[in-house]
Amino acid sequence: MGDYLIETRSLSYEFSKGEKILNDLNLKIPKGSVYGFLGPNGAGKTTTLRLILGLLRKQRGLIEIFGKDFSKNRIQTLSRLGSLIEQPSIYGHLTGKENLELFRKTYGCNRSRIAEVLDIVKLTAAGGKKAKNYSLGMKQKLAIAIALLHDPELLILDEPTNGLDPGGIIQTRELINKLNKDFGKTIVVSSHLLSEVEKMATHVGIINKGNLLFQGSLSQLQQLKSRQSTVEVEVNDTQKAGELVKSLFPVKEINGKKILLEFETKERVAQLTHALVHGGIQVYQVAVMQNDLENLFIQITSE
Numbered sequence: 001m002g003d004y005l006i007e008t009r010s011l012s013y014e015f016s017k018g019e020k021i022l023n024d025l026n027l028k029i030p031k032g033s034v035y036g037f038l039g040p041n042g043a044g045k046t047t048t049l050r051l052i053l054g055l056l057r058k059q060r061g062l063i064e065i066f067g068k069d070f071s072k073n074r075i076q077t078l079s080r081l082g083s084l085i086e087q088p089s090i091y092g093h094l095t096g097k098e099n100l101e102l103f104r105k106t107y108g109c110n111r112s113r114i115a116e117v118l119d120i121v122k123l124t125a126a127g128g129k130k131a132k133n134y135s136l137g138m139k140q141k142l143a144i145a146i147a148l149l150h151d152p153e154l155l156i157l158d159e160p161t162n163g164l165d166p167g168g169i170i171q172t173r174e175l176i177n178k179l180n181k182d183f184g185k186t187i188v189v190s191s192h193l194l195s196e197v198e199k200m201a202t203h204v205g206i207i208n209k210g211n212l213l214f215q216g217s218l219s220q221l222q223q224l225k226s227r228q229s230t231v232e233v234e235v236n237d238t239q240k241a242g243e244l245v246k247s248l249f250p251v252k253e254i255n256g257k258k259i260l261l262e263f264e265t266k267e268r269v270a271q272l273t274h275a276l277v278h279g280g281i282q283v284y285q286v287a288v289m290q291n292d293l294e295n296l297f298i299q300i301t302s303e
Contacts, residue, residue, distance in 0.1 A: 011061035037199030082147030092132030137168030
């Protein structure tokens with residue numbers, strides 16, 4: 001096994017009517033990473049994860065997990081990974097512990113593992129409550145606990161923060177970071193929220209309309225975002241300010257009392273402010289406007 005726990009080559013998938021969902025997808029998910037799989041709804045994220053887990057029959061391309069062809073090592077591979085795809089598969093009339101006991105028997109794990117996973121996801125106190133009385137965040141935690149029962153090396157989570165309130169999102173993010181750093185799990189997390197993935201991922205893949213638009217480390221993505229960002233400066237005299245800065249900085253647009261410039265570095269922003277103030281311009285506000293995911297898609301596609 002090389003540096004990648006999951007690798008796909010020219011992975012393609014389409015519905016029976018010829019509607020293409022994935023187009024020659026080449027994922028490279030490093031061992032020990034938290035890989036943020038980003039894309040808007042309908043981009044192909046869940047389809048990709050279903051193919052990786054064998055929940056959909058592969059049509060074209062190769063899927064390697066743990067360095068082996070998944071189609072030839074399905075059972076062995078699945079025994080080494082855990083997953084949560086879309087809604088948690090939980091029985092509401094059973095308690096959290098009873099749900100775990102049911103799956104423990106399926107996995108063949110030691111009974112002591114139930115207490116261990118409840119402690120990991122911080123559900124020990126709620127283990128005796130019926131799952132139907134759990135909040136959505138607690139159900140997500142229980143589903144992750146189920147996925148952890150057999151102590152997998154690889155965890156695949158499809159939109160684990162979807163529908164959660166801010167507190168639940170923070171708790172899920174902290175749990176993912178804990179599983180990666182303290183327990184050494186490689187984790188694939190799909191999401192449509194760039195801001196959320198940036199808080200936990202080490203590597204990122206961006207998919208849109210079945211095409212992989214970007215893949216790399218989080219620092220590489222942040223450098224890309226910075227290059228595409230805009231500095232918005234609000235001043236008292238845009239005409240005078242525009243004439244002053246045009247020779248020094250790349251101006252995108254002058255609009256009312258605001259000047260929009262290409263963001264380069266924080267040091268350049270400081271130089272810009274200094275030049276305006278010493279040029280007799282009143283600077284009311286300077287803000288760096290970073291791209292959201294939608295704008296980032298447009299920028300990447302245009303490149």
